[in-house]
Amino acid sequence: MGIRRKPLSIAAIAAAVMALTACASTTAASPAATSASPSASAPALVTVKVGASPVPHAKILEYIEKNLAAEAGIDLKIVEFDDYVQPNEALASGDLDANYFQHLPYLEAQIKEKGYKFEHGAGVHIEPYAAFSKKYKSFAEVPAGASIAITNDASNQIRGLRVLQDAGLLNGITDKSNVLNLTKEQNPKGFTFIENQPEVIVKQLDDPKVDVAFVNGNFILSAGLSTKDALAVEKVENNPYANLLVWRTDNTNPGVAKLEELLHSDKVKEFIKATWPSGDVIPG
Template identity: 70%
Template sequence: MRKIIPTIAASLAAAFALTACGGSAEPASSPTETTAASPTETAAEVTTVKVGASPVPHAQILEFIQSNLAADAGISLDVTEFTDYVLPNEALAGGDIDANYFQHLPYLEEEIATKGYQFEHGAGVHIEPLSLFSSKHATAADVPDGGVIAITNDVSNQNRGLKLLESAGLLSGVADDSTVLTLTDEQNPKGLTFEENQPEVIVQLVEDPKVDAAVVNSNFILSAGLNTNDAIARETVEGNPYANILVWRTDNTNPGVAKLEELLHSPEVAEFIKTTWPSGDVIPG
C-alpha cells in the first residue's frame, strides 16, 4: 500500500513545477507511506517497527532488510518516506513513528539543541559524501571571484559544505562553527556569495544559470539521477564524522527498534550497500 499525505509545502512545490518545467522552488516535504508486505509469521510472532526514512538510500536499505532479514529477526518494517529533513524528527517526537533513519550525528545534535528532542541514536550505518556540482565550470578552480555557490541552510550541513569548498581551494581556514554569515574576507578570499536554501532544493539549482556551483547531499544526488563522477569536488571519506544513524525516542518501548539497529550493521547490509552503490555514492560506515 502506498499513501500520499499532502502538505502545504508540497502543494506550493507542485504549483511551482507548472511554471518551472518540473523544478521546485519550495521544499517538497510531504511524506509517502509505504507499508511493507507482512512476513510469513503470524502477527503474534512479529513486531512491527514504524520507521521514517529518506527515499534514497535509506528506504532502499530498509526495503532490503524487510525482504531479506526482518522475518528471521521477528520484525516487520512499516516505512514512511520523507523528502525533507524536518518532518522525520517531528514525526518521531510526536509518536507517529518508532524510529527514523535519515540524518547524521552533527545534524541530530543540532536538532536536539534547538528543539529539545529526547532522542537516542545508534552507531553510524553509512556515509553519503557531499559533492560540488557545476553546469558552468569544469573544475573548482574555474569558479570566478564573486561566484555564486548554492548551499544548504541547515547549520551542520552548511559547515560541512564550507569545509568541502575549503578542500577544493575556494575557501580558507574554515572553523568548526563557521557559517556563510561568519566568513571573513581572509576565509573567503574569492569573495564568493552564497545562495542558501533547503537541501532538497539545492540539487535543482545545479542547472540554474545564476549559480556557479552547488554543494549537494548524496541522497539528493541519487534521487535526481546525477552522476557523482561529474562533480568538480567531493568530500573525503576518511575520518568523516557524518555517518547516517538510526534514531529513536528515549522512552521507546518497541523491542523491534533494537533488532533493526542490529540488522543495519549486519554484513548483509554492508554488502548490499557496496554492490548497490559501487561508485561510492553510499559507503558503509
C-alpha cells in the same frame, strides 16, 4: 452347544460401512489439524514503523524488509520523507518508532534547537557531500564572485565550507564558520553564497544564477547524479557524518533494537556495496 449368529441385514451392513468411512475421514483429517497448530501458535511479528529518505535509506530498509526482517521477528513499515524536518517531528509525536535519514551532527543540532528526547545507534553508512556545476568542470574554472548554493543548516553547511577550503578557495574555516561570518581573508574570491533547504538546492543546479551547488548525498542519488561528476567531494576518512537510526528515549518497542542490529549486519553492508559500487554510499 454353539451360539447361532443372526445374519446381518442389508441396512445394518450399510450403517456399518458408513460408520467406518466417517472414522477414516476423521483420522485422515487429524494430521492436517495437527500441522496447522504450530503456525497458529507462532509468535506474531513486532511492527516497527520507520521514517526514511527515499534513497538510499528506504532502499536499504526495503532490502531488510524483504530478506531479513521476518526471520528477526519484525514487520517493517517504511514511511518516506522528502525533507529533513518532518522525520524528526513525526518521531517526536509518536507517529514513528524510529527514523533513518540523518547524521550525528545534524541530530545533535536538532536536539539542541528543538529539545527532542532522542537516542541513536551507530553509523550505518556515509553519503559524501559534493559540489556540482552545470557551467564548470573544475573549481579552477570557477571565477571570483561566483554564486554558490549551499544548505542553510549549520551541520551540513560547514561540510561545504571545508570542501571549498580543501580546494584552496577558502581559508581559516573553523567549526563555528558559516557563510554569514566569513571575512575577506577567509573568502578571498568574494564568493556569493545562496542558502536554501537541501531539497531545493538540488533543483538549483539548473538555475542560471547559480554557478556551483552543494548537494547532500541522498539528493545526489534521487536526482540521478554521481559523485564521479562532481567538482569536489568531501573526504571519507574520519568522516563524522555517517547516517544512523534514531528513536525516542522512551521507546518500548523491542523491534527497534532488532532493526539496529540488522542495519549493521554483513548482509546489509554487502547490499550497500553492490548497489552503490561508485562510492556514493559507503558502509560505516
